[in-house]
Amino acid sequence: MALPHTPDSNPIDYIDEEDFIALEIPENVSGERLDKYLGGALPDYSRNRLKAWVEAGAVTVDGKVTKARHLLRGGESIKVFPQExxxxxxxxxxxxxxxxxxxxxxxxxxxxxxxxxxxxxxxxxxxxxxxxxxxxxxxxxxxxxxxxxxxxxxxxxxxxxxxxxxxxxxxxxxxxxxxxxxxxxxxxxxxxxxxxxxxxxxxxxxxxxxxxxxxxxxxxxxxxxxxxxxxxxxxxxxxxxxxxxxxxxxxxxxxxxxxxxxxxxxxxxxxxxxxxxxxxxxxxxxxxxxxxxxxxxxxxxxxxxxxxxxxxxxxxxxxxxxxxxxxxxxxxxxxxxxxxxxxxxx
Structure with a gap:
């Protein structure tokens, strides 16, 4: 019998869930671009590096891979898998x-x-x-x-x-x-x-x-x-x-x-x-x-x-x-x- 699928199962089969940065998006950032928000939320990483991670599929929004220009609605959960x-x-x-x-x-x-x-x-x-x-x-x-x-x-x-x-x-x-x-x-x-x-x-x-x-x-x-x-x-x-x-x-x-x-x-x-x-x-x-x-x-x-x-x-x-x-x-x-x-x- 297969194990039950859980809602938080990692959509990226090979990336370890232990190695991510979790962000909860405030409601008041509705309409802001994903890459711009990440640049402000994660100042230790350059904006170019963060954008490259997004485009490489190393960032998920509510469990889904998206684009750097994706517009946030507020309230999402973001996972960033640093590639270094x-x-x-x-x-x-x-x-x-x-x-x-x-x-x-x-x-x-x-x-x-x-x-x-x-x-x-x-x-x-x-x-x-x-x-x-x-x-x-x-x-x-x-x-x-x-x-x-x-x-x-x-x-x-x-x-x-x-x-x-x-x-x-x-x-x-x-x-x-x-x-x-x-x-x-x-x-x-x-x-x-x-x-x-x-x-x-x-x-x-x-x-x-x-x-x-x-x-x-x-x-x-x-x-x-x-x-x-x-x-x-x-x-x-x-x-x-x-x-x-x-x-x-x-x-x-x-x-x-x-x-x-x-x-x-x-x-x-x-x-x-x-x-x-x-x-x-x-x-x-x-x-x-x-x-x-x-x-x-x-x-x-x-x-x-x-x-x-x-x-x-x-x-x-x-x-x-x-x-x-x-x-x-x-x-x-x-x-x-x-x-x-x-x-x-x-």
């Missing part, structure tokens, strides 16, 4: 190769390689998927975040969808909010994982390390991850498993945090590894072994349900013989559709 980036570089087009799985006039589906950051942020102002999208699809400069509606971690590979129109972006964000977008991941984990399970635990910032997330955080947001075991393996006597994970929510680092909380950290994870066995030090794999292999959604224009499938990249294929697994253990595209349809009836 040099805008002239962060949103510049760059000729970055993209593995395009599907495209039409409405949306684009990308198979993201491990190592590619999705959105500019501290330490990665350039060389991101967003920069590549702006080069190959210049019209995306008119959309918040260049049409990006969700993200994968830098070292997670796999399928992502990008909107090409305002209507498509609105539709995809709504589908993410309503949790009707089907997202399947392959995760290789340490430990004797059960045949199936479900993790229900909030995910929020780790109070001891703000660079990490934590399961069960009192300040966290509800999160649910379902998983089933596809295969067992081992490395230097340490047991491990291949899991298929299905998200009912899309919190930052959700799969990595949830599985580690059960005692099943991902192979190669450089952050969530408290419970990794000693054998992990000898495994020649240096990123979290996580791949978004299936994506299913309703096409914003035709309402047709579309599904895409991509097997893991070469580094994960090369890992299989080292951990007593083979390509026969990977899911087959022929069985995926029936599984997705079964999910929709649960």
């Amino acid at each position: 980036m040099p805008e002239q570089f962060a949103f510049a087009p760059e000729n970055i190769p993209l593995d395009v799985v599907y495209e039409d006039d409405t949306l684009i589906v990308i198979n993201k390689p491990a190592g590619l950051v999705v959105h500019p942020a501290a330490g990665n102002w350039t060389g991101t998927l967003l920069n590549g999208l702006l080069f190959h699809y210049p019209e995306l400069k008119h959309l918040p975040r260049a049409g990006i509606v969700h993200r994968l971690d830098k070292d997670t590979s796999g399928l992502m969808v990008v909107a090409r129109t305002d209507l498509a972006q609105t539709s995809l964000v709504r589908q993410l909010q309503e949790r009707t977008v089907g997202r399947r991941y392959l995760a290789w984990v340490w430990g004797e994982a059960p045949s199936q399970g479900k993790v229900l635990a909030t995910v929020g910032r780790d109070q001891r390390d703000r660079l990490k997330m934590a399961a069960g955080s009192p300040q966290g947001k509800p999160a649910a991850t379902l998983f089933r075991r596809l295969a067992k393996g081992e490395f230097m006597g340490a047991p491990l498993a291949l899991l298929e994970c299905r998200l009912e929510t899309g919190r930052t680092h959700q799969i990595r945090v949830h599985l580690e909380s059960l005692g099943f950290p991902l192979l190669g994870d450089p952050v969530y590894r408290k419970r990794t066995p000693g054998a992990a030090k000898c495994l020649p794999f240096e990123r979290q072994a996580l791949h978004a292999y299936a994506l299913s959604l309703q096409h914003p224009s035709t309402s047709t349900v579309l599904t895409w499938f991509r097997l893991p990249p070469q580094d994960l294929h090369d890992l299989l013989p080292l951990i007593a697994m083979s390509e026969d253990d990977l899911p087959k595209e022929s069985t995926l559709l029936a599984s997705l349809q079964n999910d929709q009836h649960q």
Whole structure:
């Protein structure tokens, strides 16, 4: 059963709600432009920077992305997600190769390689998927975040969808909010994982390390991850498993945090590894072994349900013989559709 949607759910799937500035607009500012009001309310930031954040989709008014010239009526709630980036570089087009799985006039589906950051942020102002999208699809400069509606971690590979129109972006964000977008991941984990399970635990910032997330955080947001075991393996006597994970929510680092909380950290994870066995030090794999292999959604224009499938990249294929697994253990595209349809009836 999916978690209930709450009215304050973040409309921007990948931005952490912990990192925003909240403003309640007085009634007496009716008719004032959004960018002008922000300049007066947040004097620590330049007006050019605030305007760039608005145009980049990092400011919401009553939960909706809008334009800098938007006229306030008074009484709204504003959230500002500080980007702390040099805008002239962060949103510049760059000729970055993209593995395009599907495209039409409405949306684009990308198979993201491990190592590619999705959105500019501290330490990665350039060389991101967003920069590549702006080069190959210049019209995306008119959309918040260049049409990006969700993200994968830098070292997670796999399928992502990008909107090409305002209507498509609105539709995809709504589908993410309503949790009707089907997202399947392959995760290789340490430990004797059960045949199936479900993790229900909030995910929020780790109070001891703000660079990490934590399961069960009192300040966290509800999160649910379902998983089933596809295969067992081992490395230097340490047991491990291949899991298929299905998200009912899309919190930052959700799969990595949830599985580690059960005692099943991902192979190669450089952050969530408290419970990794000693054998992990000898495994020649240096990123979290996580791949978004299936994506299913309703096409914003035709309402047709579309599904895409991509097997893991070469580094994960090369890992299989080292951990007593083979390509026969990977899911087959022929069985995926029936599984997705079964999910929709649960």
